[in-house]
Amino acid sequence: MHTQANGSGRQQRRRLALWLGWLAVLGLAGSMWSAAAQDLPPEVLEAQTKRIQAIERVKPAVVAVFDRGRKGGGSGVLIDERGYALTNYHVVEPTGPFMQCGLPDGVLYDAVLVGIDKVGDVALIKLLPKQPGQKFPTAPLGDSDKVKIGDWAMSMGNPFLLAVDFAPTVTYGLVSGTNRWQFPQGELLEYTDCIQVDMSINPGNSGGPLFNMDGEIIGINGRISPKRGRVNSGAGYAISSNQIKNFLGHLYGGLDMDHASLGATVRSEGEDGEFARMVVQEVLDGTDVARRGLEPEDELVAFAGRPMGSVNQYKNVLGIYPEGWRLPLTYRRNNEKREVLVRLQPLRAQAKEPPAKQGPGPIIGKQPAPPPDPELAKLYKAKKGFANYYFNELERDRVLAALAKHGDFATLTGSWSLAVDVQLKKTKRPGKLELRQRGPDGDPIVLYSLGAGVEYDLEPLKDQSIREKQDPPGSGGLLMAMYVYRRLLTLGAKGFEGGFVYGGFEPAYPVTGDAYPPKHWKDQRVDCDVIKATHIDAVSKFYFDRKDGKLIGLEMSLARDEDPCEVYFSDYRPVNGRQFPHRFEVRRGMDRFAVLTVQQATLGSAQEGN
């Protein structure tokens, strides 16, 4: 039409103008009419539909948590179809180990406490199915590092315990801030790296999920900024889903876990200047940072890949990790940047536990909880250091079952002999590693020879001095480590009389290549399940790759204030029909002691004797 009009005479042009004018007027009228009829544009309707769909999708997973007298409670969200749900520690603190949970379909379930994180204010509970095999609706855990200020988000829960039919209340708003730090109450309930939101968060919302618009859980609501009372003040805070993911193994494992400190006191320098720096003030004796050579006046640059330029950043980055985790720390000394792996210290030396009371808070019931029925009581085992030891046994057995899939070593209690190539720092030579069995029931002797008269032997139960047990020198105790390794494979939990518990998730950093040290430690990270085991004076941690349950490493420590011996297992190949590692990377501290490459492995069974 345009081209036609351009090519024609004046009259035609005028007629076209008239037409277009009419069109414009019609368009205007049309838009006014549609607005009057509340007929919204497609983008708005689409956004609304998407929002409603997201709500419909995740709503069934939102939990109303009550104490057994149903006088008080909070909220929660199911993350596992077996019935595991996240909530706040301060919601379950008054309920004790048993609680009742309502789901939006109106059904009330019994539930039991699984794990707690008192500092992070998170708890995991498990709803009990009404029929065996019943699957619960769930919502997925999202990536809270992707959450940005200004994003839309929605909270669900049971504010003021309004819903008698357990249908959750939805409030909708913006993410006001990310990576916020909110002071602790005593030593507990410190909200680090949390998400700040502007939608209404009120008493009863505690423990409920914060969703992004795709219906993924990006946080657990648990706190507000108080404004003369514990009701909505325009600033609610949610524990980030990524922090929860770090503790999730501990939570599933029924642990009462601790957060971490660096092991050094740090001051903010240059507060009066334009920019601040975080400077080490004092390094505490016996800590991992001390062994890694951190000194006063070193400037902290980054931790776990995040900058540490301010007090808040420092607290935020440290606050999201459990005690005992090993993470890369970058510091600057004389304008030179260094990166080391640091094991985190426990935060609470001696736990003093004040009652958890804070906004928005649970609504605490006054009635004592009626005793649970015997079926329910079976699911709770009290033990020091655990929220519920019953679940630790479950997780421990899960890890052991996965280990057994790679081969059953129970019958291989004869002598083991490994012909190895030993790559030391500068030289490479052939060697032999032996676990020599004497008699069917005795303990093996560990022998390690490198030829040319270099030989070490260890009788774990006889040798008393720590120095002997740490042979060969510089390894931190390779012989002892091989000894506990065999005990794990052949005896399992029975081999560790001093304790054998599931320890949650932890990262390990095996270096499978020849180049050492790696450029960035984070590139080596493998997320693992951990078993903590003690046999005589050897305290060990076994690392199992969470992807396939394979044992990829162990850490064996003989003295609390010294670096453990680390052995990383790779290059698994079949030996007698079982998967056995053919590469042992032996490290201590930041040093690689040796890499042992197995040329031939003989794993004798009990019948064969020695």
Added chain:
Amino acid sequence: VLLVLGGLVLAVLLLSGTSPPGHTQEAFTAVAESVNRKLVKVYGSGGFQGIASGGTGVLVSSQGHILTVATQMLDTRDLRVHLWDGRRLKAEVVVIEPELDLALLKIRPPDNLPLEPLEHFDISQAAQQPLAKPGDWVLAISNMFQVATREEPMSVQRGVIAAYGKLPIQRGYTEAPFAGEVYVIDAVTNNPGAAGGALVNRKGQLLGLIGRELRNRQTETWINYAIPVQAAVKVDEDGKDKLVRAVDLVELGVQGKYRPAVVTKRREGKGAYTGIVLVPSPVERTPPYIEDVLPGSPAALAKLRPDDSDRLCRWRAGQHRQSVQRDRPPHRAGHRATARGPARQPHRHRGLADDRAARCAAATRRAAATRYAAARVYPQAIEERHPVHATID
């Protein structure tokens, strides 16, 4: 043809204009980020008894002029601001306009070297824009609860303009510090540390400055308001009407030429001068200790003595002392607040010993008499006799 085509384009614009980003699920990340770069975190006096020592300010010039609310926080020589990039710099008060409850600050660059030009809002341009209407979506960006420091971005909240109008100035219930028209917002935006924050529309254009925390003492409800950039208050200066405007405060203040209004005639004749000089008020809720009694004043006639352990009632809290001095009428005689003195509200006076409470009650009674007498004094005397650093009730 062009005209008509223009009409068509207009129609299309109108159609697409009905789907603003806020109504879809588009995030406000970009808007929040761009506004945050034009705001500063302000740190001044306070920091105890629940009084915020921090606030928020809006950058209004490339050389570091900051518009903020004239709170008690500015009563310090050690005023600091944190820029969006984490820089911490000293600042000073250029001028305060109590009639607008606004203050203009300026960053003191280190070593007096000129700053790199800063991103800022153009107040003159913003003031020419039409007012936002009730029902419009807004974003409030501030450092409420002082949750952010240094380079941490401030909090962003979404709300709707609920109303545009004057705040109720009802002494004893709600003491609005600003007499002009304000935006009332449906979200809880006016929190500690939020005063001076930006109220913007969906596009990030500045609409106003978030006001103070304001509570109706009768209903215990909070009013969340913002002072519009178009703020204008008519006052009487030397018998002539004068229009006090925020835009003049900024335009002239930046040039160092702004003169705060000198209000010579008290409004409504509600209250009056008593002759009591209170100790300087570094924080909002400093108890009104008497520092001096002016000779020959009603207070002196009522035999009120300077005595730093005597307390009067606390109802004048919440205003910058200049506001108190210049504009706010003192309390009316026989007001029931006198009966609700400290002795009967121990929870508001934590740490106050019983005998002090009794003395407070005595002071309250004396104060009641003083106030009654004060109602007849011509207030001009205050201006002449007293420099700005004294607080007069």
